[in-house]
Amino acid sequence: FSPEEVTVVFVLGGPGAGKGTQCENLTKDYGFVHLSAGDLLRAEQKREGSKYGELINNYIKDGLIVPMEVTIALLEQAMKEAMKEGKGSRFLIDGFPRKMDQAIKFEEVVVPSKLVLFFECPEEVMLKRLLKRGENSGRVDDNIESIRKRFVVFTETSMPVIDAYEKQDKVKKISCDQPVDQVYQHVKSIFDDLFS
Ligand code: UP5
Ligand code: MG
Secondary structure (H helix, E strand, C coil): CCCCCCEEEEEEEHHHHHCCHHHHHHHHHHHEEEEEEHHHHHHHHHHHCCCCCCHHHHHHCCCCCHHHHHHHHHHHHHHHHHHHCCCCCCCEECCCCHHHHHHHHHHHHHCCCCEEEECCCCCCCHHHHHHHHHHHCCCCCCCCCHHHHHHHHHHHHHHHEEEEEEHHHHHHHCCCCHHHHHHHHHHHHHHHHHCC
């Protein structure tokens, strides 16, 4: 992909910060294609004949980061499909990159990102949201043990990615400890400036 041809926005933030929720809104209003790395991994995990099913399930349950070869291949494939189907060439990549080597690799082999949205949210707020969602989400990682592990991995491994992009002046920070509509107004103001 060439940077003239496609636009990639990374959407990052802790577990339960509201990445998926806000991406859905952006998809409707700005014609971006929403690709959640977690959703792609969960779909691959369920796909009959996938050689990664068991591996993905184990990593997700423990809140660990799946080897990047798997995730990058799924993202690249989903981007190609979306473009072939005429869905557009502007992508919200949600929940990826979660580790520095993934960020470097993706930008090298796929395309450099234009912008990084960082959804900032206190842990206790995210915890409450995830436990509530866990009542009926069916996600193997929406339980207290897995959530604790996801928080540790986010702080230790994924925050440094955001810090690195901050040094490149690529990050727009959004406070997520507010109602969905209010958070979206802030996101919208950023997108109106850059993408309308
Ligand atoms: N909610 C949302 N916004 C709200 C608001 N403003 N006020 C009140 N409630 C709000 O939201 C979570 C819940 O909160 C929902 O019930 C929502 O209604 C409510 P959501 O929008 O789903 O938040 P999101 O940030 O998307 O949370 P998610 O749980 O999806 O975040 P994670 O980053 O933990 O999950 P993801 O699916 O990205 O990854 C899961 C696992 O996959 C990882 O732990 C890892 O094991 C693996 N993975 C990789 O290995 N590599 C990758 O690149 C990506 C994932
Ligand atoms: Mg999500």
